Amino acid sequence: MTKRNFNHRAAMIAGVTGGVISGLVKLGWENILPPRTPERDATNPPQQLLQQIGVPASVTHATYTYSNQQLPVVSYMMHFGFSTTFAVAYSLWARKHPKAQAGSSALYGLGVWGAFHVGILPALKTIPSAKDQPTAEHVSEALGHVLWMWTADWVSAAVYDRLTAKDQH
Numbered sequence: 001m002t003k004r005n006f007n008h009r010a011a012m013i014a015g016v017t018g019g020v021i022s023g024l025v026k027l028g029w030e031n032i033l034p035p036r037t038p039e040r041d042a043t044n045p046p047q048q049l050l051q052q053i054g055v056p057a058s059v060t061h062a063t064y065t066y067s068n069q070q071l072p073v074v075s076y077m078m079h080f081g082f083s084t085t086f087a088v089a090y091s092l093w094a095r096k097h098p099k100a101q102a103g104s105s106a107l108y109g110l111g112v113w114g115a116f117h118v119g120i121l122p123a124l125k126t127i128p129s130a131k132d133q134p135t136a137e138h139v140s141e142a143l144g145h146v147l148w149m150w151t152a153d154w155v156s157a158a159v160y161d162r163l164t165a166k167d168q169h
Helices: 008-032 045-052 073-096 105-123 135-163
Strands: 063-066 069-072
Touching: 008 073, 008 135, 045 073, 069 073, 073 105, 073 135, 105 135
Parallel strands: none
Antiparallel strands: 063 069
């Protein structure tokens, strides 16, 4: 594919699709290897960040009920918004520069983890400093971000290829 054949619309759709599906994978991962203790997760990082900018706890802790369980709707909105935003950015870059991406979705995922969980969120006092986070949190988040981006990349590549198949002929 040449840059001239790059399809922005298809890359965006592919990124959104990859972001949603990889967001589901990341949620599943966190059920297997939870990154935080229940006490630290009583107000999770997305909720804490929103509260820091003035969103009231009554909103950040809003839930919906499914199967008699209270689920954190605002946390899920933040989770999927984050996942989709970064998956779309990766999809646009990877589809436009396919040779440059070679295996780098794992590095991209680690970079996002490092930027947010080691840098930005601790600097904002949303989460503890990296040295004060438990090893289990680093392991879960680092590996989870790699798995998240592998999934986003695989899904977005497949979707992009299907959407642009007619362009190849």
